[in-house]
Amino acid sequence: MKDDEQGFSTRAVHAGRGFSENTGAVMPPVFLTSTFEAGNPEGFDYTRSGNPNFRLLDRTLAALEGAAHATCFASGVSAITAVVSTLKIGDVVFAEENVYGCTYRLFDKVFAKFGVRVIYADLSDPANWAKIAEVRPALVWLESPTNPLLKVVDIAGISAVAAAVQSPVLVDGTFATPYLQQPLALGATLCLHSTTKYINGHSDCLSGAVITNDAAWQAKMIFAQKALGLQPSPFDAWLTARGARTLALRMEQHSRTALALAGWIEGRPGVRFVRYPFLASHPQVELAKRQMRAGSGLIVLELDCDADAALAVCRRLKLFTLAESLGGVESLVCHPATMTHASVPRAVREQVGIGDGLIRLSVGIEDAEDLQADLAEALNGLTSRKG
Ligand SMILES: Cc1ncc(COP(=O)(O)O)c(C=O)c1O
Incomplete structure (x- = not known):
């Protein structure tokens, strides 16, 4: 059987093996070395520009996306920095208006100083894609589903429009x-992940990656890793590769439990709305089902209350820890307005729909009944303004 004919989980467990080891170790060692003897057969020289643990992780990630290349970075934000660092003064990025708060901050507070301009639009509405032909952006930047509103953007549709004017499309598929989703197969040029999240899956390190079939983009990513010092530590790359092996199992469980909980939360007193990509009430549910295998583990809900009351609900939860981040085996809850998206100005936040009553659940792999009981208790204490 050829490697590319193997199933997802076989690739997750076996891709990238073959590290130079004579010990018979079934699992790869951590190559804790900053430098390598010149002239070694694998061509390593210095860990900022390559390490056997990076190579193994890169090969695993490329195999999972069915792609030719992957480059790992120190975090998702490092991966974003690597891509945006390829732009030059005067370049325009056409971006989804609801992107991760630190992506917005990087554009707004760092790359704006270097003359990179970002135009935001609601990319879940195809009517707004006409701007792509008009602006011919150096990059189209989207997340799908978006953080935290779980909007779903039609990757194939927007990629076709962008391809007509040679604008590369980056999908943050974190x-x-x-x-659950393969952006490159849908026509995107670059797929970016904060592998800190589901791909690692155990909340024990930070890492990121950019995956592509385009050799020129790959060369730019390798250059950025080395020239900007954006590489992960070998141990973090090892942890991420270890987590990736169980990705399919975990995503099935996250998605199954999240779908059940989202349906249960919907219509409860004090809940204004629930968004989950595979819920019948999601505005892009048909697209989500075409584009994704399942809905993933994030649920967003808006409570009919102010920020303090929303935070109080979060704090009453016992199995969901109030914390930044997502995608681990443990359930987390976050209040985007004061946490992940606190760096987005209030007016911008409210305009895109991140209100004070919004909370985001990252559903872990605990038993669904226990998570539901925890949510029931926390929501029962909610004093709805409608009372
Ligand atoms: C969609 C998305 N992209 C990128 C990042 C940044 O990743 P990291 O925290 O690994 O730098 C995050 C972090 O939450 C995210 O949610």
Whole structure:
């Protein structure tokens, strides 16, 4: 059987093996070395520009996306920095208006100083894609599903429009993972992940990656890793590769439990709305089902209350820890307005729909009944303004 004919989980467990080891170790060692003897057969020289643990992780991630290349980075934000660092003064990025708060901050507070301009639009509405032909952006930047509103953007549709004017499309697929969604197969040029999240899956390190079939983009990513010092530590690359092996199992469980909980939360007193990509009430549910294998583990809900009351609900939860981040085996809850998206100005936040009553659940792999009981208790204490 050829490697590319193997199933997702076989690739997750076996891709990238073959590290130079004579010990018979079934699992790869951690190559804790900053430098390598010149002239070694694998061509390594210095860990900022390559390490056997990076190579193994890169090969695993490329195999999972069905792609030719992957480059790992120190974090998702490092991966974003690597891509945006390829732009030059005067370049325009056409971006989804609901992107991760730190992506917005990087554009707004760092790359704006270097003359990179970002135009935001609601990319879940195809009517707004006409701007692509008009602006011919150096990059089209989207997340799908988006953080935190779980909007779903038509990757194939927007990629076709962008291809007509040679604008590369980057999809931040962190929420979906390669198990649930394959942006490159849908026509995107670059797929980016904060592998800190589901791909690692155990909340024990930070890492990121950019995956592509385009050799020129790959060369730029390798250059950025080395020239900007954006590489992960070998141990973090090892942890991420270890987590990736169980990605399919975890995503099935996250998605199954999240779908059940989202349906249960919907219509409860004090809940204004619930968004989950595979819920019948999601505005892009048909697209989500075409584009994704399942809905992933994130649920967003808006409570009929102010920020303090929303935070109080979060704090009453016992199995969902109030914390930044998502995608681990443990359930987390976050209040985007004061946490992940606190760096987005209030007016911008409110305009895109991140209100004070919004909370985001990252559903872990605990038993669904226990998570539901925890949510029931926390929501029962909610004093709805409608009372
Ligand atoms: C969609 C998305 N992209 C990128 C990042 C940044 O990743 P990291 O925290 O690994 O730098 C995050 C972090 O939450 C995210 O949610």
